[in-house]
Amino acid sequence: MPRYLTPSRLCLLPLIDLYLFGHTASSARLDVLSFIASRCSASGGQSGNDIDHLTDYLSAGASSLLGVLQQWPSDVPGRNVFDILLQRLWRLDGLDSLHMLFDQLSERVSSVTDSEKPRPGLSRASPLGQYIRRCCVEFTRLQFADSQALWAAFVTYRAPTYETWAHRNPADAAARLVEGDGSVTDGASVIHSVAVQPDDAMNTYMSTDDTDTLLTFSIHQLQKMGTRLPDSVKGKLQLWMKDQSDSGVQSLQHFLAFFEHWKAGQYTMALESLHRYFDYSLVTKSGSDNMRVYYQYALLHLSVLHADFDCWDESVEAMDECIATARENQDTACLNFALSWLLYLRQAKPANHASPFGTVSGLGGAAGGEQDEVAFLKVKAKETKHWSLLSSTLLDESKLDMYTSGMTPRALEHIAQSAHLNVQHDLRTLMPIADLFEGASLDRLGQAHIATRLYEDVEATYGKQAPISDQVRAACRLAYGAAQNGQCAASLRVLDALASKAKGVLKLEQRITGYTLLTQLSQSLHRDDIHAADYYFAQLRPLRTFGDPELDFEISQMEIELLLKRQELERALRIVNAHSRRLKGLASADVAHRLHYLVLKAKIFATSGQAIKGFSIALRTASTAARVFLMPTLLEALSVLAAILNDLSEFGAARDVLEAALPLIYELRQSKLIAQAFVTLGEAYVGIAGHACVQGSSEQTRHMRLAGAHIERGREGQLGLSPVLDVIVLRERRALTDLAVYASLEDRAGMLQCLLMRSQLARWRGDESSVAHADALYVGLLADGGGSFG
Template identity: 35%
Template sequence: MATSRYLTAQKISLLVLVNLYCDRALPSSATIPVLSFLLSKSICRVSAAARSRHNSEHGFSPASIQDFEDVLQGHASSMPGRTLLDHFSKHIWGINSFDALHDLFNNLSILLERPSEEEQQDSAGPERIYLSKTSPLGAFVRRARLEFTRLQFDDSLKLWAAFVEYRAPTAKWNKRLAGLAPSGSDVSIAQLGIRPGDAIFEAVYGNLSTEDVVLISVDDLDSILEFQLDQLQRLGTRVPDDMAVQLRNMLNPTGFVLRQIHLVKLFDAWKAGDYTSAFDCLHRYYDYAMQTREKTHYQYALLHMAILQADFGCFDEAIAAINETIATARENQDMTCLNFSLSWLNHMSKAYPKQMKGAGYMGMLASERDGLTFLKAKAKEAKMHHLLSATLLNEAKLCLATGEPISRALEYVYQSAYLNIRGNVNNYGRLMLFQSTLYSRLGITHLSTVLCDLLLHCYRHGCAVDEQVRAICRIAFGATQHGRYDEALQLLETVDRSIHRTVRQYQYILSCICLIKLRRAIRRTDWQGCTVLLQSLHPTSTRDPELVFLIREARISFLIARRQYPEAFVAIEELASSLREESADIHQRVTTLLLKAELFAKVGKPERGFSVAMRAASVSFKARLMPKLWDAVGRLGGIFNALGEFEAARRLLDAVIPQSLESADHTLTGMLSSQISDSYIGLAGLEDASTTQGARARASYISRAEMYIDRARDAYKTVEDIEGACEQLMKKAVLAKLRGDEKVAEEWAQNYNRMWEDNQERISEGRTVGGL
C-alpha cells in the first residue's frame, strides 16, 4: 500500500464538495451539515491541548464514500427530482481523465482569488463564494494545491488510480445521469477504443495494483496516532489488539519515520508491565524529537521518565527526574508542564509517603495544605481548569483524611463540579468516586453504591480505566456487606477482558477477588483457605495504599479469629506505628483502634479497651465517620456489659442501632444486636423474680433479648459468619435451659451442632474459596 504525504482520494472528493459549496450549489438547509462534514474531515491536525472534546471521544477517520452518501442524500439540489448526492456524483464522475484531475487542482486558485468590483459587475454569472486564504477551508485548499504540485508523475498517477477505485462504488448512482456512466473511468481510453488487455492499457493501468493505490496519507496517520495517544493518556488503557493490527498494516509499508508510534508503543508497553520496552521506546521518541531540534519536548521526556521510574518503584531516580523536569520547565517558562509536575509530586508524596521520604523528598512546601494552595493559585493564573478541578478534589480529600468538617469537603466538591461544567473538564470519574467515599463514611451506603453505578453506566466511556475498576470493586465490596459474595465475585470475574491486559488493573482486580474470598473464608472458619489466600495477598504484592491497608486489616482479623492474640497485638502495633509515621487517613487510624478494642474483648479484658474505644468514638463523631462511630459504640456497649453497667450499655446501643440499620452492614448489625441482647439479659438478672413486678420485668427483658438474638443470628447467617451465628444459638439454648425448658434447650444445641457440621462439610467439599 503506497502512502502519500497529504493527498488521498478522500481529499479529492472533499475538494469537489468545496467547489459545490463555492458555486452556491447547496441549498440553505444543507449548508451547515455540509460545512460541518468538510471541517471534521479536513481540519484534523490540532495540538493535544487544543483538541476538541468531540475529536477526543470519536477520533479521526478518513471519509469513506458512504459518509458522503449519508450527508448528501437527504438534501434536494437545484435540479428538480435530483438530490444533492446526484449533483455531487455528477461532478466526481466529471473528473473522467488524468488530465481532468490536473484541471481540478489548477482551478483551485479561482476559489481563493476574489475578483475586483469591475470584474464582478462585468460577470453575468451567479455570484460565487470566495474563500479567505486564512480560513480553515482556504488553508485546506491551498495546501491540497501545493501538495499536488510537489507530486512526481508516478505518485500523481497512483493518486489518480486511487481516486478511480475510491469512486467505483458510486457507479450505481450514475445510471440516471446520461452520458457519464458509458464513458467509464477514463474518457481518453474510451475515445480511443482501448480496452483492458491491450498493450497501451496495460502500460498505463496494468501495473497499478490494489496494493499500490493511495488509500491513506502520512497526515492521516499522524492524526490517528494523535488520537491513540489521547486515549492512552486520558483513559490509561492499552491499544486494542484489532487496532494494533490495523496500525501495523498501515505503518509497515510507509517509508516515513513517525515519532508518535514510539510514544504509542511506550504507553502500550508501560501498561503491559514491559518496562524494558517502555524505556527503550521513551528514548527512541525523545531522541528523535531532539534530532529535529524540538527542544520543548525535553521537559516532557523527563516528566515521563519520572512517572515511569515511580511506577517501576525506583523513587530515587523518579525524584531526580522530576526535579530536573521542574527546573527545565521553569527555564523554558512552560507553565503547563511545571504545574503538572508539581501536582504529580504532591500526589506521590501523599500516596507513597514512606517511599518518598526514604528517597530524600522532604515536601514541596511547609505542609500539604500549603502545597495545594500554591497549586490552586498557579492553576488559576494559568487558567488550567483541569488542574484546578483536580486540586480542589485533593483539598476535599485532605479534609476527609484529617477529619475536618464535611461541609468544607462538600464545598470543594461543588467547586470542582462547577469547574467541570464551565471548563468542559472530563473529571467526572474522580469526582463521583470521591463523593461515593464521602457518602460511605457518612453511613449512606446506598447512595455511595448508586454513584458508582452511575459512573459505570453514564460516564464509562469518558473515565479512565482505573476509575472504572475502582468503582466496580467498590460495588463488589458493598455487596459483601450484604452477604452477596457470589454476586461480588461474579462482578469482578466478568470485568471486560481488555482491562486485564493492563498489568496494574489486573493485579488490583485479582487482589480484590482474593480479599473478598479471604473475608468469606474467615467468617466460615476455613483456616486452610485463609492461609493460602494470605500467602497470595502479601502487602508487597501491591503498592496501592488502600489495598495495602485492607490486606493488613484482613490479616489481623485472621489472627484474632484463630486466637493468635500475641501475633495480632504485634501486627496492630506495627500498623498503628506506620500509620502515625505516614500521617495516614483518619479512617484507617480509627479502624486500627477498633481492632485493638476487639482484641482486648477477645482476650477477656474488655475494660482495657475502654480508652481505646472512647478515643475511636470521639474521633469518629468529630470526623463524621458514622459506621466507625456505631462500631465504637458497640465496643463500648460490650465493655459496659462486662463491667455490669447494663442500663448504660442498653441506652448507648438503643441510640445507634436504628441509624446503623441504614448502612445495611450486616456484620455491624449482628454485633450491635448481640451486644444489646447481652444488656437485656443482664438487666433481667438484676430483677427480683420473687415479686410479681420483678417477674414481669424479667420476662419482658428476656423476650427483648431473644428478639435481638434472632436479629443477630439472621445478620450473621446473611454474611456467613459461622462463629457469630453459633454464638447466638448457644445463647438461645442457655436461655431455654434457665427457663427450665430442657427440650427446647436440647433443640437449640442440636441446631448449633448441625450448623457447625454443615459448615465443616462445605469446607471439606472445597466450596469455601471458589476452588482456590
C-alpha cells in the first residue's frame, strides 16, 4: 500500500499548476482555490457527521470528484476548468511525462529568495507548497515497481473521463489512437469495467494516509456516538488494510476492534484488543515518556470497560491507578476526566467505592460529601477551560439535587447552565443528554407534555449528531409513556424500529428488549392474562443484572403490580419493604423511588383492608412529595389517600382531595391514575349521597347522578363532567384526546368494576333498561375475555 500518493492526489497536481498559471477566470479563482484547499486534506469538506460520506469521499472516481469543476469558467472562451484540466490530464502518456510533471512542480516551489532577484513560485511554507513538496518527496521515494503500479492506477482512475475528453478534443484523441498510445487503449478497455464496478476499481489503490484518516475518524465516531461501524464501512476498511504492514495503523486497527468488541458485549475480546493496541502503540512510540502517556490512557479505557460490564471493583482499581499516573505525569485533561469518572463510579455503586484517594475533593486538599466533590471538579474545569467536563459536572450536580435533596427547581437551573455551555462552545454530543435531564426534571414537576416534546427533540433536532445511547433512551421513554396510556401497539412499533438502529450494541439492545417486555407485560396485566404476564416477567428477570437503574426500577414496579394482580399481598409487602430498606441505606438513592415504594405500601394496606395503617403512610408521603416538588408521587399518594378516606367513611374529605388534584392529574398524562381518580371520586359521591343526604331528596339524587357520571367517565374517558373540569377540557382538548382510561387501556378488571358500579347505580334509580344494558356488557366482557369494550 502506498504511503501517500494516490491517483486522486495526482489529479490535483495539474489543477494546482493550472491555478498558478492563471488558466482560470478571475471570477472563479477563489472557488477553485477553495476546492484545492479542501482536497489537500483527505477529509476536507466533510461535515464529520457520517462515516459513510467519508468513505465515499475517499473512494470517489475522477468523474464525480472533478465534475464540480464544470461550473467554473476558465480563461479560454467556451471551456470550463474541467475541460482544461482534462486536457492536461490526458497529456500524460507515460511514466516519463509523470516525471516531467513532478520536475515542473518542484521548480514552482521556490526556496528562500534573495531580495535582489526574487524567484516566482510558491513559498515552501505555504499550504500548497507543502502539499507539492510532500507529493514530490513521496514520488521520489517510490521504487520502480511502485511507480508502475501508481501509473496503472492513475490510468484506471482517469479512464471514465475518456469519452468526455475525446468529445471535446477529437483531433488529439484520434492522433493518440493512431500513434498507439498504450495509456489511451488501456484506459478505454477498462471504462466498462470501472463503470460496472467503480468501488472495486477505486478500493484497490488507497494510501496509508487515507486509511489512517478513516481509522481515526471511525474511532472518533465510535467514541462520540457509542455505535458500531456499518458493515459496508467495515468491509472497505478490511479491504484497504489487507496489505497494510505499518505498525501505527495496526495499533489503530486493534483500537477499532476494541470498540467493536466492547459494544458487541464481548468482554474478553475487548480486553485483548485493548492490550494489543497499547502494545503496538509502545512499539511505534519508543521511549519511556511515551510509555507513561499511553499507560495512563490504557488504564482509563480499562476502567470504563470494567464498569460497562459491571466489574466495579476492577474498575475502581484501574481508575485509582490512572489517577496516580496522571498526577505523576501532570496530565490535567486525563486527571480531570478520571476524577469525574471516579465520582460516577462512587454514585453508581456506593458499596464498592473503596478507594485509596477517599473522596474526589480530598485529592485537592478539601473534605466533604458529593456536593463538595462536584464543586471541586467545577473549579478544576473552569481553571483548565475544559468546557465539556464543566457541562457534564453541572448535569451531575443537577442529578444530585434531584436525587438526594429533591430540589428540582435548582436542578433545572444547573441544566440550563449546562445547555448554555453546550451552545456557547458547540458541545453537540452533550446537547441531547441535557434535554434528557431537563425532560426528567419536568416529569417530576408534572409537566409531562413539555417533557415529551424534549424527548422528541432528541431525534428531530439532533438526529445523527446525537449519541445512539441518548437516542435509544429518549425513544424508550416515549414508547413506554405511550404504552402506559394504552397505545401499546404504537409503542411496540416504535421499539421495533429502534431495534434496527441499535443493532449490534449489546447494552442498547438489552434496554430495548427490556422496554418491549415491559410493554407486553403491562398489556397482559391490563387484560388479566396472568399466564402471559408470568411469561414476560420471567424474561424480564435476567435483565436486572445488567446495571440499568431506570430499567431495574420499572421491572420492580411491574413485579409488585403482578403480585397485586395475583392477590399475593403479603409477598408484595415483603418486596416493598426490602426495596425501602435497601434505598434507605444508600446515600445516593433517588428520593422519588423511596417515596414511590411508600405509596405502594399504603396501597397494599388499603387493598388488604388495613386502611388505618395506610392512612399515615399515604399522608406522610404526600406531604414529603409536595415539599420536594414530586408531582407524580404526590398525585398518586393523594389518589391512594382518597381511597383510604372512602374506606374510613370520610367521603367529603376524599371528594375535596380529588377535585383539587384532578386538574394536575390530567396534566400528568397517566391514564390509569386518571381512571382510578374518577372511580374513587364516584365512590366518594355515592358515600356522600348515602351518609350526608336525606333519603329520597333531590340532593341525594344529584350526588348519585354525579357518581354515575364520574364512574362512566373512568370507564369510557368522555370529556365534559363538571364546570371546573370543563375549563381544563376546553384548554387541553387536543392533549386530552390522546389520553385513554380503562377502555383504551383494555383494563379488563377496571372496566368490570365500573360496569358493576353502573349496574348498582341504575338499580338504585330503578332504571331496569340501564341495569340490563350494564349487565349485558358485563357478561359480554367476561365471555370474550376483554375483546369488546363497548
